[in-house]
Amino acid sequence: MGRVELPFVRGGLPRAALVLPSRVRPVWWGIAALAAAVWIIVATQASVDVFILNSALLAILGAVALNVLMGTAGQPSIGNAAFLAVGGYAAVFLLRTHYFAFPFDVIGAGVISAVVGLVVGVPALRLRGLYLILATLAAHFMIVFFATEYQGHVAGSGGIFINSEFASKGIASQQVYWAWLLFGIVAVVLLGSARLVRGRAGRAWRMIRDHELAAPTLGIQPTRYKLIVFSLSSGVIGVEGALFVHLNGSLIVDTFTLQLAIGYLAMVLIGGLDSIVGAVIGAAIVTYLPTKVPDIVSLFIGSGNAATKGPQISVIIYGVLIIVFIVSSPQGIVGWLKGFKLRLGRLSVRRRIGAARPAVD
């Protein structure tokens, strides 16, 4: 989906003047809005809410990466829970070698996940659509198996514990430190992916998504771009996994279920395929849903009931959301907003130039 371009805007301003700033503007606005949200929550809410905010910020990393992989490049995957595991276990592995300390083990985990993503990407070169989903499903179970073996070797079925970062600052400010650190990382990832998706690589990925066989005739090498998108997105997801370990201070293989992977798919689909803003919105919705549902449900059934049934009800709700968005608006919430903006744009253009030139998507 391209940007909605209006042929005549504001009395015939030269087009170049409009295009250049708008190349940068949306993502910076988004980051500013996110910064404001982080600031407000950090300043006003209890540390539990800041922890939820941190989980949401982490989820944004994975959702953006998955959205580029699935929405922009058209490579559907349910292997993202497994790549979180790769990142987490790689970080633990690097920490245990004692050669790496906090920020460097996260970077190392990102690199390792990118390499694993490359390995999983090689089969993806031959596979498309459903077959690719099945391959990532297979990868999920194999990676979880190796993670289980490693965990059993190192620690046992109770999971691995490490010292969570910033613990010396006290419980409340620990979460605040984390919030700003994660915000910084999210901002970098958002800027980077916005740039990639709008540029040459993004065009190549969309071409591969829509017409893989025709892409080489335009000088696009599907092999190269597919491997790039696989390693980039799994690298980012791996970084998320490593940060997850440091935030929680613990790592257990039971976290990385298919249900988690489906949650990430839900983020991408609810927000909107091939939209970075969509990924952020989706990540926020899916992360906050389980925490808010008990409050809402307790209005109808007793609060004791609501606390135990909350998680199940939110699972049902995001299942419903996945289906509703697939059926009614495959472009997710962003698709709705775009449709709305398009109609508005049509109205104003018609008014101005008498419906001579309809707005084109």
Add this chain to the structure above:
Amino acid sequence: LERIAVSVIGGAAAGGAYALIGLGLVLAFRATYTLSFMQGQLMLLAAFIVAKIQASRTVPVDLGVVVAVAVAAVVCVLFYIFVLQRIIGLPHFVGFVATLGLASILDGVMTLIFGSNEYFFHFPGMPKGSLDVFGGRVPTTSVVVAVFTFVVAGIVASAFRFTEWGIRVRAAGQDPVLASQGGINVRRVYTTSWAIAGILAAFAGIALGSTNLIDTSMENLAGAAFPAILLGGLDSIEGAVVGGVIIGVGQGFVATYLGGQFLDVTTYGALLLILLVRPAGLFGTVQASRV
């Protein structure tokens, strides 16, 4: 030799269930090109319903089976009508993701209703004890389940091949436009295909439920149906049965000789291998595409 016998028969009971799930998957896939991820949930749902009805002791268990099968079929048909018919024209993986959504709805609903308890049921008249096969002792129920599932799978597969209904389904799957011009009600054919997919999953769930404890881990068993149908060929009915047996017996050997913790990794390793070496499987159609 005893261990081989135990592996084969234990594996065959599971393989029969895989064959049933796989048949349903292939039928649904041939109808709408949707690979269904919710067969495991349907299995569990059917098994839960039967167990719950038997525990309540008010209605006979046969009726419970009918109810369970009907519920599974209705879920599938509703899914086809309200979701799949509205996403015609979108990439095939979108339908798959929709089944993921329904799978999580079913998961949530089942946990709410049935809790995380373990259930079990047994059919009256089901033989107990164990049989001696080549010196290995295998539970009689496994043998009965294996036979039952293979009979059902055989009936469906041959109906698909030899009856007029089978011809209709195959025609509608190959070319919906031509088939509808030939007087076939394509939508009805697709609806029945999905209903049968649900019914077969329910049968598989009831078959497995009569030999195993029923809890949420049962859903994961359905995952093994994916390597099974890929091995046979994603669009091949006979392939689903053959693939189910091969994967089931293979798992039987892995479980006896290597240990249960290797089941997942070998099963999905096989899936990856099939995808890489021969995505069309043994009997499937090799896909050709043009720009």
